[in-house]
Amino acid sequence: METYKGKVRLVIKNYPYKYRDYSHMAAEASLAAGDQGKYCEMHDLLLKNSPRLDRDSVIRYAKELGLDMKAFTASIEGFKHAAIIERDKKLAVDMDLYNTPTFFINGRKVIGNRSYEYLRKIVDEELKNAKR
Amino acid sequence: MKTNLAAALIFLFAVSFASAEEKRFTVPVDGSPVCGPPTAAVTIIEFIDFQ
Known part of the structure; x- marks a missing residue:
């Protein structure tokens, strides 16, 4: 992505697998960071550190980005963005993506x-x- | 007869392969996070699982 700075725009759709432990939490974490204006930074951190995406790790990344931890934790624990994630998953299935x-x-x-x-x-x- | 059939099948396979290569999909992007400038010449839509 760095190579193409200014030339490429990335749009992200969440397609977390049902049977993986941290897929959903990572997706929630990215969107929670987005609420605080740090989506892209969290997206990059999650990909860089994958598969270390357990709760403690995700909270560490959020701290690294200087996020409001109270809001962030409430967001991931309350599955605040479940509707967006489900919408993306439905789109993926409708488009026959596996x-x-x-x-x-x-x-x-x-x-x-x-x-x-x-x-x-x-x-x-x-x-x-x-x-x- | 058999050769003709085989040739036809190969032709059909080649045609479908070529058109599959050129096909462009439209993916709705409203309400999804975006990284990078809206003026970018190339848009990459990624379906990802972070894990």
């Missing part, structure tokens, strides 16, 4: 664990198209 991550790069679908180089190739193609 893998994470799945990317849509200007609408072009790229599934699962493709290499970073492959993603770059598509992004570069799209940037080139945009310049025409």
Whole structure:
């Protein structure tokens, strides 16, 4: 993402797996940080530290970002953003998506664990198209 | 006859593969978190599980 600063916009949809321990909490944590204007920072921290996403870890990341801890904890414990997460999951199912991550790069679908180089190739193609 | 059928199948497979490659999906983005400028030439929508 750093390479493409200013050229690429990322939109995030949550697709946490039902049977993984911390998937939902991590999604809640990202959105709770978003309420305090730090979504992107938390998104990056969670991905960098995955799979260390248990409650204590997530709270540590929130502290690192200087969040209001009372609001943050209440948010993740109260599943405040469950409706958004469920909406995203429904969208994923409706679109027949079964893998994470799945990317849509200007609408072009790229599934699962493709290499970073492959993603770059598509992004570069799209940037080139945009310049025409 | 069999060769024709095989050729037709290969042709159909190639066509569907090529069109699948070009297909662009529309994903609603309202109400979802965004990182990066709204003016960006490229939009990546990611479906992720952080874990």
